[in-house]
Amino acid sequence: MSGKDFESLEKVLETYVPEAERREVRRLLFGKELKKLNLPQSAIDASVEQDFDLKGYVFEASPEQLRPPRTVRVGLIQNKIVLPTDAPVLEQIKALHKRVGEMVDVAAMCGVNIVCFQEAWTMPFAFCTREREPWTEFAESAEDGLTTRFCIQLAKKYNMVVVSPILERDEIHSGTLWNTAVVVSNNGNVLGKSRKNHIPRVGDFNESTYYMEGNTGHPVFQTQFGKIAVNICYGRHHPLNWLMYSIHGAEIIFNPSATVGLLSEPMWPIEARNAAIANHCFTCAINRVGTEFFKNEFTSGDGKKAHHDFGHFYGSSYVAAPDGSRCPGLSRTRDGLLVTEMDLNLNRQVADKWNFKMTGRYELYAEELKNTIQHDFKPNILKE
Numbered sequence: 007m008s009g010k011d012f013e014s015l016e017k018v019l020e021t022y023v024p025e026a027e028r029r030e031v032r033r034l035l036f037g038k039e040l041k042k043l044n045l046p047q048s049a050i051d052a053s054v055e056q057d058f059d060l061k062g063y064v065f066e067a068s069p070e071q072l073r074p075p076r077t078v079r080v081g082l083i084q085n086k087i088v089l090p091t092d093a094p095v096l097e098q099i100k101a102l103h104k105r106v107g108e109m110v111d112v113a114a115m116c117g118v119n120i121v122c123f124q125e126a127w128t129m130p131f132a133f134c135t136r137e138r139e140p141w142t143e144f145a146e147s148a149e150d151g152l153t154t155r156f157c158i159q160l161a162k163k164y165n166m167v168v169v170s171p172i173l174e175r176d177e178i179h180s181g182t183l184w185n186t187a188v189v190v191s192n193n194g195n196v197l198g199k200s201r202k203n204h205i206p207r208v209g210d211f212n213e214s215t216y217y218m219e220g221n222t223g224h225p226v227f228q229t230q231f232g233k234i235a236v237n238i239c240y241g242r243h244h245p246l247n248w249l250m251y252s253i254h255g256a257e258i259i260f261n262p263s264a265t266v267g268l269l270s271e272p273m274w275p276i277e278a279r280n281a282a283i284a285n286h287c288f289t290c291a292i293n294r295v296g297t298e299f300f301k302n303e304f305t306s307g308d309g310k311k312a313h314h315d316f317g318h319f320y321g322s323s324y325v326a327a328p329d330g331s332r333c334p335g336l337s338r339t340r341d342g343l344l345v346t347e348m349d350l351n352l353n354r355q356v357a358d359k360w361n362f363k364m365t366g367r368y369e370l371y372a373e374e375l376k377n378t379i380q381h382d383f384k385p386n387i388l389k390e
């Protein structure tokens with residue numbers, strides 16, 4: 007059942023947990039009850055016609071005396087690839103632009119201010135194969151590649167910040183490849199880019215064959231709608247990575263991902279949510295969806311027989327808030343757009359209550375971490 011036939015945990019709860027207990031079950035699993043966002047009928051109709059899951063929720067904060075609410079609408083898009091993986095490269099890219107572009111049109115109807123796509127959204131997740139061609143041909147300039155120019159158009163058309171995770175080719179540095187999120191402001195300017203800091207070496211995730219650990223640190227992008235950062239996929243397993251974006255001031259941290267059921271699904275609902283709690287910020291976890299087939303079979307040195315696919319990418323994109331609440335996820339099997347309205351005032355309200363930033367002993371950790379990476383480090387173990 008880890009595959010494509012299981013729609014979502016939420017659907018099972020709605021179907022099988024008796025009405026009387028359902029509210030309490032939801033409170034324990036998801037935190038405080040969230041209001042559903044009133045989405046326009048035109049958006050609902052478009053999602054039906056275009057066959058994607060559309061959900062909307064509101065994360066409220068308490069009214070304050072000195073600060074007005076800081077409300078922002080965030081859209082997360084998860085999608086299958088459109089064409090088979092052996093279709094011509096440019097056709098694959100353009101088909102994805104079309105599909106995701108249409109979903110952004112619906113996001114605009116829903117009043118979305120910031121939209122984020124899944125990891126390497128313009129291509130199949132071909133890094134399992136370890137082949138160079140044609141996959142490296144999907145790489146583009148972060149500053150003025152085809153996809154960035156496409157996102158600039160969307161940003162200007164809809165006054166929307168666009169977070170676009172792509173395979174980057176860095177021509178200035180000898181054409182090297184990176185796994186990069188490009189951030190385009192709502193005015194259509196490239197605000198900057200954030201490269202994936204942690205490269206997986208697990209299962210079929212053979213990404214280290216293609217690119218190195220990112221060298222952009224933990225940039226935070228000041229947008230008109232709030233301060234945002236991008237912690238790409240495998241970075242979500244690294245609590246210090248989340249922490250650093252937060253220390254640099256991120257109010258919303260996106261986690262565009264590509265991950266499969268048998269490997270990571272039990273971890274998925276926990277990690278981004280825990281990061282929201284630990285760092286007093288909102289986190290947005292986005293996963294691609296579907297199964298992608300590759301013509302040439304591949305192995306990954308794990309004793310498994312050669313195979314043609316990664317397994318099922320399980321979608322389930324969701325948003326978590328600093329108070330530990332989270333919204334239901336999108337479908338495990340279908341394309342989807344998740345729209346959440348969040349009041350960023352909640353970050354400081356929760357910080358003032360729980361004080362994790364104030365009680366964190368960063369000077370202790372910094373000193374000890376500095377020591378642990380020394381050659382002559384001696385673990386602090388006391389023995390009889």
Ligand SMILES: NC(=O)NCCC(=O)O
Nearest residue numbers: 206211239240264265270
């Ligand atoms: N894309 C990526 O980093 N996947 C690694 C597997 C995981 O983090 O679940």
